[in-house]
Amino acid sequence: MTAKEIAEKVGGSLAVGVGDEEAQCVYVGDLLSDVMGHAAEDCVLVTIQNHLNTLAVCTLVGCRVVVLCHGRPVPPDMAEGAKREEVAIVVTALSQYEVALALASLPPAKK
């Protein structure tokens, strides 16, 4: 599923990215160490952590799409970092659980 399709499914907008960034599975988490431990390559990360460290984790695990919940804004440094690392960021008003339901057609991330 592409970032553009994910944005549509969660009723959000593509804040950063071109839209063709791919995700094949989903991981939901706000504790970045937990995300490091369990998220898989090519997953979409659903989180409320709208800061640069989230991107560091994404680049390390190989995740190319982030969904920020509860309408949390993308700070400028995070936006710049995402462009540089080619990670798409989708912003939605939905909660993590609501996003998970909206993306239910994708499987869970498995390491």
Place this chain on the structure above:
Amino acid sequence: MSFTEKAMGEYTPVILQGQQTSDDEILAKTPLDAKALGGDSSEIIMELLQRFKVRDVMKRQVISISRKATMRDAQKLLRDNRISGVPVSENGRLYGIVSVNDIITGLDGGWMDEPCEDHMAKNLVVLEAGMPLSFALRYFNNYTYGRFPVLDSDRRLVGIISQRDVMRALLYELSVEIRKLEMKTSPKAAQAEHVTKENFFRKEWAVVHNDLSRAGHAANAIKGILRERKIDRSIVRRVAVAAYELEINICIHSHGGVLVLLITEDTVRITAKDRGPGIPDIEWACRDGTSTANDWIRSMGFGAGMGLSNSKRVSDKFEIESEVGRFTIVQCIFDLPKAAAPQQEGAAS
């Protein structure tokens, strides 16, 4: 041509020249009381102040605003980027600065919808990119400004420097220097990275306490180096996870330390060494979900108590040594498959 345009056209920023003064004189006048930091460190600080130039420390991505933009635009820019002053600049040329004070005056005087060029500070003090850092320190001491625009030799705006930028750079470099000194004096630390093979690659990164904005730099650099060396992707990812976790650990729990990458023929080693509180109960600390992180760290998404267990899980071999009140050394070792090892000359026949 209106009076304002004429004034703008003729305006040239004031650059305080310092070429007439020798570096020694400048250092003697440096406001920083280096002696307070102890005898040896003062020499290191002096050396750093001479070695580093403003361009090494300044922020290169300058948020700026145009002359015709309104004061309200400037206010929004300051608020959105949480900064206290914005240069008024077009095509690299600096015309002035709008600071929080100008905004307050504008709100009071009712000229928030007027252009910045009419209300910005025009009598600017700027630094040149090639000046030694000691100049920057002196200027922060002599003027009340929180930041200085930085111009290159063609008088183009190339950066902005704040006291925070200077402190961060100094602390970062100091921790590297202190590490080097400690490596010479502490056999324990030196032993942790004893290598028998001659064929190895080694690099280290300083990690600063509580500077979460930089956290991940070392891990990302390590990932890049391993990728360049065509090491198997799954191993690279495991090493990167361990490096990141250990980097974050140094950042949030210690008083600062270093992350060392060592690549030998058959292993990749990540060693994290820090000065700090140490770990009283290692077994407890390595368990999933145990953490001593504070609320601030947790609100940033760290301190889940998985750092050590995550790095242990991804490693082929995991070693940890700690002394309460002194240091912690963690070593993660990853085996490289034989095929990935560099071929010796003449070995392939």
